[in-house]
Amino acid sequence: MDKETSSEQSKTSKKVLSGLTLAELTEFTDSLGLPKFRAKQIHSWIYAKWAKSFDEMTDLGQELRIKLKEVAEIQLLKLAHLEVSKDGTRKYLFELPDGQLIESVLIAFDDRDSLSACLSSQVGCAVGCTFCATGYLGFKRNLNHQEIVDQVMSIQRESGKRVANIVYMGQGEPLLNTDTVIESIKTLMNSVGIGARHITVSTSGIVPGINQLAAANLPITLALSLHAPDRATREEIVPITTKYPIHKVMEAVRDYVNTTRRRVTIEYVLLEGINDSENQARQLAELVGDLHCNINLIPFNPTRNKEGVVLYGRPDISTQKRFRDIAGRSGKTVTIRLERGTDIDAACGQLHNKFIEAR
Numbered sequence: 001m002d003k004e005t006s007s008e009q010s011k012t013s014k015k016v017l018s019g020l021t022l023a024e025l026t027e028f029t030d031s032l033g034l035p036k037f038r039a040k041q042i043h044s045w046i047y048a049k050w051a052k053s054f055d056e057m058t059d060l061g062q063e064l065r066i067k068l069k070e071v072a073e074i075q076l077l078k079l080a081h082l083e084v085s086k087d088g089t090r091k092y093l094f095e096l097p098d099g100q101l102i103e104s105v106l107i108a109f110d111d112r113d114s115l116s117a118c119l120s121s122q123v124g125c126a127v128g129c130t131f132c133a134t135g136y137l138g139f140k141r142n143l144n145h146q147e148i149v150d151q152v153m154s155i156q157r158e159s160g161k162r163v164a165n166i167v168y169m170g171q172g173e174p175l176l177n178t179d180t181v182i183e184s185i186k187t188l189m190n191s192v193g194i195g196a197r198h199i200t201v202s203t204s205g206i207v208p209g210i211n212q213l214a215a216a217n218l219p220i221t222l223a224l225s226l227h228a229p230d231r232a233t234r235e236e237i238v239p240i241t242t243k244y245p246i247h248k249v250m251e252a253v254r255d256y257v258n259t260t261r262r263r264v265t266i267e268y269v270l271l272e273g274i275n276d277s278e279n280q281a282r283q284l285a286e287l288v289g290d291l292h293c294n295i296n297l298i299p300f301n302p303t304r305n306k307e308g309v310v311l312y313g314r315p316d317i318s319t320q321k322r323f324r325d326i327a328g329r330s331g332k333t334v335t336i337r338l339e340r341g342t343d344i345d346a347a348c349g350q351l352h353n354k355f356i357e358a359r
C-alpha cells in the first residue's frame, strides 16, 4: 500500500496529516496554494505540540484553520479500545481506515523515567509462531508508514506522555515489511524526534530483511527473536525456520553487527518443557559465541489459540534463573524481562482476538 492510500481510504476522504513527513506536508500545503512555511508550522503543531485539532493551531489564522478543517484531519487511527494496567501499561486497540485492527502498547518502567511504545508493523502475521496470539490471526496486510508513525502520535496525544523508546515488537514481522519500516523509522527520527539508539526492530529471523536493514545502516538496535538454539525446537515453535535456518539467520546477524557495529539483542521466550532445559541453555551460549549481543529471556505469558487452548506453560522462577545462569556462561549479559501489563492481556494479539470475539 502506498503512502497516499491511508488518507484516500479515510471514510471522510479528507487528507490525514499525522504521520506524514515534512515533505509530504509541504506537498499538501502546495496543493492548497499555501506558502512553504505553513507546512513547517503544521509539522510543529503535530509533532512538537501534539495538537488534536486545527483550532489549537492559533498562528495559522482563523480563515486558514476553517479551510484546513474542510479538507483535512489530524488523526489517522481511531481508538477502538484502551486497557490500562495497574502498573501503568496502556494497551491500545486502533482501528485503521479500512476497519482492520492493530495493537500498540505504552510501557512504563518503575526504574526509568522514559516510556516505551511497542508498535505493530502488519495486520496479523504470516510467521505463525505457535506461542503467539497474533500468529493465530494469520496475515491480513502490511501497514503503511503513516499507520506506523501515527501509532506513536496517537499514543502521545491520548496519554499526554512523551514516548522515548520504540520497539517494533507488536503485531506483524517488521522485516516482511522492510521498506515501509525503514521509512517509518526515518520519520520517527526526523519528525517525531526519537533518537535512533532508542529504536529497536525485532525480527523472527527474515534473512533478506536483516540484510536490507544492515544496508540501510541506521544506528538502531536489531533484536533477534531466537526462542530456540536447536533446529528441531525452533522449527516447531517458529515455523519460518524451515525457510531461514538458524545458521543462515546467525550469519546474517553477524554481518549486521559487522556492518553497523551495533550490539544486537537475542530474545528468547521461555516455554516450560519446550526450550528451557539446561542443555538448551548451554546450546544457546555456544550458538551466540563471540557475537556482540546481550540476551533477553521472556518468561511465557500464557495465551490461548483459536480453539481457546493454552498450549504452553511458564517455567518456574528457579528454572528461569538456572537457564539465565547457564546461558550467562557465554559472557553475555542475560536478563529475565520484567513483566508489564499482565492484568490486561498485554501479550501481542491477545487484545485483538478478545475484541474480535466480542464484536
Ligand code: SF4
Binding pocket: 125, 126, 127, 128, 129, 132, 133, 134, 135, 136, 170, 171, 172, 173, 204, 348
Ligand atoms: S511472535 Fe512476532 S513473528 Fe511470531 S507470529 Fe507473533 S507477531 Fe509474528
